[in-house]
Amino acid sequence: MLKVLKFGGTSVGTLERIQNVAEIIKKIRDEGHDIIAVVSAMSGETNKLIEYAEYYSKTPKADEVDMLLSSGERVTSALLSIALNEQGYKTTSMSGREAGIVTDNAHMKARIESIDTANMKKAIDDGKIIIVAGFQGVTMDTNRVSTLGRGGSDLTAVAIAGAIEADVCEIYTDVDGIYTTDPRIEPKAKKLTQISYDEMLELASAGAKVLQNRSVEMAKKLNVNLVSRSSFTPEVEGTLITKEENIMEKPVVSGIALDKNQVRVGMYGVTDRPGIASTIFTALADAKINVDMIVQTVGVDGKTDLDFTIPTTDWEICKEVMETFKGEVGNIDYNDKICKVSIVGVGMKSHTGVASKAFTALANENINIRIISTSEIKISVIIEEKYAELAVRVLHDAYNLDK
Amino acid sequence: MLKVLKFGGTSVGTLERIQNVAEIIKKIRDEGHDIIAVVSAMSGETNKLIEYAEYYSKTPKADEVDMLLSSGERVTSALLSIALNEQGYKTTSMSGREAGIVTDNAHMKARIESIDTANMKKAIDDGKIIIVAGFQGVTMDTNRVSTLGRGGSDLTAVAIAGAIEADVCEIYTDVDGIYTTDPRIEPKAKKLTQISYDEMLELASAGAKVLQNRSVEMAKKLNVNLVSRSSFTPEVEGTLITKEENIMEKPVVSGIALDKNQVRVGMYGVTDRPGIASTIFTALADAKINVDMIVQTVGVDGKTDLDFTIPTTDWEICKEVMETFKGEVGNIDYNDKICKVSIVGVGMKSHTGVASKAFTALANENINIRIISTSEIKISVIIEEKYAELAVRVLHDAYNLDK
Structure with a gap:
């Protein structure tokens, strides 16, 4: 098999840990596989370099920041x-350029445009293990080094796996897979053997941050079999993230996710003129605020109430946007003592009664649901933050996820 | 003017010092010059990376060492x-690759084969100050990053200055130029305004280590006007190293150099057969030992004595080579309590009596000369080490170098 392996900053955080990664690769190589390993910078290294740049400028030139930061992955x-x-293995390191990774011209947040795999294919034919510096490529127009932004090394690995048609792309972190819920909240949480791309995306957007959504989306688009596993316990099989058709047994519910970084915005007594909701949400979108769940309640006297949630990080900007609507709104309040609990599972599509089971379970514990939203494979509820962990455990139990 | 400026590891050793280098460049730019600055890694950085590599291997792969080390200059x-x-200046960094530097395939000690200046010329036409990562290029055959070995950033600067026909190549270190002798030994030493390439080469090989010989040789070959000056006192004019024809006033003696890292090897009672000296010195050359000064004294009974000097660093290897001649030699002894004092000056060519003045001056202080060797522009003497500093001061005085 041709395997792409990705090792993040924590996995290569010290010289000892890099040695540990070498052991993992050796073992896989000895099983007869071809290997392209993608590595991040040693943890702390990128932040150190950013601090260096900020010594000179609050807004350093993006192309120079890329020149600067890309050195970290090259070292690893x-x-x-x-x-x-x-240890006797034929190897070659490759910079993003040598790995043939071409990006658009957006320094510090470049998107991969194409990968010329010729150089990598030749190295594999020569029997070499390839070690690619992740997070980087070269711009298509200026041929300068570029970086891919947050989660960039994961993207490098997935994009290479897609371009070279690898059998699998294993993402090594300090967590050994995807769990039915956060084991720190529910010790009975179980590691999943398999999960679909869409479930993973819903879980991630609901707060389970093992993999970046950008990489999962790319894996889905390129049909790359992703595996989430740990470099600290490499003997443990991880979780395969793959397309729904590949998953034999489709559980109704795969996992429960919790997101505490949400603020509920209540707009009461909004003048109910045509297009008012559209105007408000367009203004929020223009300010790049991620509005998540929305409830509109038409009230009396030609007034309406709007309830929606935003990430806590967008709170300040949201307040600024809200100022512009002051004249048309009776009252605006914010509540950050809430959280979002989400139930995710592809099996929901073909099963009824999934939502009612959740409502019953929460009601039994006297947990009030403030907002509900659903997609084909997800049910999210906004509840008071103090019930967050209790709700997760109750739902985990209601769907028998520990079995 | 188009100026190439080179800043070594000490000059860019901290964030503050890099800021200081920026001030130097600004000032030169404001005077209306085009600038290509070549930088080393921050001091300590390269050694740190070498230690990292040695954690894994005593003999790390040379191409990977280059991938590793080249990151330091990129950061700077x-x-x-x-x-x-x-501060409002248009700039661009360039890796060795971007600067068009192509080397042979000898990783870790690559030689520059060619420089394609197109990219640099375009950047200068665009009004940009160019900051080149020194010490590196890409190999002609495999197109991988290579490094140039010790003094590599100086070489980068000189080679670029030659290829792009810069008006001057200024090498900034922590010393503000070339002195008539080491000011720590003779406080009356004077900074030279100008010196010829050949004098500089003789001074360097005689122990004055401000500039690497490799760079001076390249400057001579490419006819690059070199300036040695300090980044800590940039207001002080440095020393111009140029071709002899450019030097107006040719002093008889330009400087006195001292080299204490010498061992005198005495081979007594060598069987005097034809070719014996050749056999011995070929064996030493094969062992890459730099034999400096040689004296042969034909003795009685078909025996001969050979005296020569080697650098202290080659002492151990020399002993091994000498072992192989045991049968043909009566006695071998080593003396490291000696030193070499050299008198350098292009004016010697046309002046007589230079040597005799030295011999008289040393004799007046009862300093015995053990070996003498001369070139067209240099007189070197081997004396007892305890007289080293005294001899330097006496000779400095004899040639009126403080005037």
Whole structure:
């Protein structure tokens, strides 16, 4: 098999840990697989370099920041290559450029446009283990080094796996897979063997941050089999994230996710003229605020109430936008003592009664639901924050996720 | 004017010092010059990376060491570019690859084969200050990053200055120029305004280590006007190293150099057969030992004595080579309590009596000369080490170098 393996900053955080990664790769190599390993910078390294840049400028030139930051991954790739080579394995490091990764021209947040796999294919034909410096490519127009932004090394791995048609793309972190819910909240949480891209995306957007959505979306688009597993317990099988058709047994509910970083915005007594909701939400979208759940209640006297949630990080900007609607709104309040609990599962599509089971379970504990929203494979509820962990455990139990 | 400026590891050793370098560049730019600055890694950075590599291997792969080490200069070039840009100057960093530097395939000690200046010329036409990551290029055959070995950033600067026909190449270190002798030994030493390439080469090989010989040789070959000056006192004019024809006033003696890292090897009672000296010195050359000064004294009974000097660093290897001649030699002894004092000056060519003045001056202080060797522009003497500093001061005085 051709395997793309990705090791994040924590997995390569020290010289000892890089040695540990070399051991993992050796074992897989000894099983007869071809390997392209994608590595991040040693943890702390990127932040150190950013601090260096900020010593000179609050807004350093993006192309120079890329020149600066891309060095971190180059260091890790060379070190890992040296460590494996010392043990008798044929290896080669590759910068993003050498790996053929071409991006658009948006420095610091570049998107991969294409990957020329010729250089990698040749190295594999030569029997080499390839160690690619993640997070980087070169711009299509200026041919300068670019970086892919947050989660960039995951993207590098997935994009390479897609371009070179690897059999699997294993993402190594400090967590050994995707769980039915956060084990710190519910110790009975179980690791999932498989999960579909869409479920993973819903879980991630609902607060389960093992994998970046950008990478899962790309894996889905390129039909890459992703595996989430741990470099600290490599003997443990991880969770396969794949397309729904590949999943044999489709559970009704796969997992419960919790997101505490939500603020509920209540707009009361909004003048009920045509297009008012559209105007408000367009203004929020223009300010790049991620509005999540929306409830509109038409009241009396030609007034209406609007309730919606936003991420806590967008709270300040949201307040500024809300100021512009002061004249048309009776009252605006904010509540950050809420949380969002989400139930995710592809099986919901073909099963009824999933939602009512959740409502019953929460009602039994006297937990009030403030807002509900549903998609084909997700039910989200907004509840008081103090019930967050209790709600997760109750729902985990209601769907028998510990079985 | 088009100026190439080179800043070494000490000059860019901290964030504050990089800011100081930015100030130097600003000032030169404001005078209306085009600038290509070549930078080293921040001091300590390269050694740190080498230690990292040695954690995994005593003999790390050379191409991976290059991938590793080349990151240090990239960081400095990006930071300096950011610092200058923040102050309103148009800048661009360039890796060795972007600067068009192509080397042979000898990783870790690559030689520059060619420089494609198109990218640099375009940036200068665009009004940009260029900051080149020194010490690196890409190999001609495999197109991988290579490094140039010790003094590599100086070489980068000189080679670029030659290729792009810069008016001057200024090498900034922590020393503000070339002195008539080491001011720590003779406080009356004077900074030279000008010196020829050949004098500089003789001074350097005689122990005055401000500039690497490799860079001076390249400057001579490419006819690059080199200036040695300090980034800590940039207001002080440095020393111009140029071709002899450019030097107006040719002093008889330009400087006195001292080299204490010498061992005198005495081979007594060597069987005097034809070719014996050749056999011995070929064996030493094969072991890459730099034999400096040689004296042969034909003795009685078909025996001969050989005296020569080697650098202290080659002492151990020399002993091994000498072992192989045991049968043909009566006795071998080593003396490291000696030193070499050299008198350098292009004016010697046309002046007589230079050597005799030295011999008289040393004799007046009862300093015995053990070996003498001369070139067209240099007289070197081996004396007892305890007289080293005294000899330097006496000779400095004899040639009126403080005037």
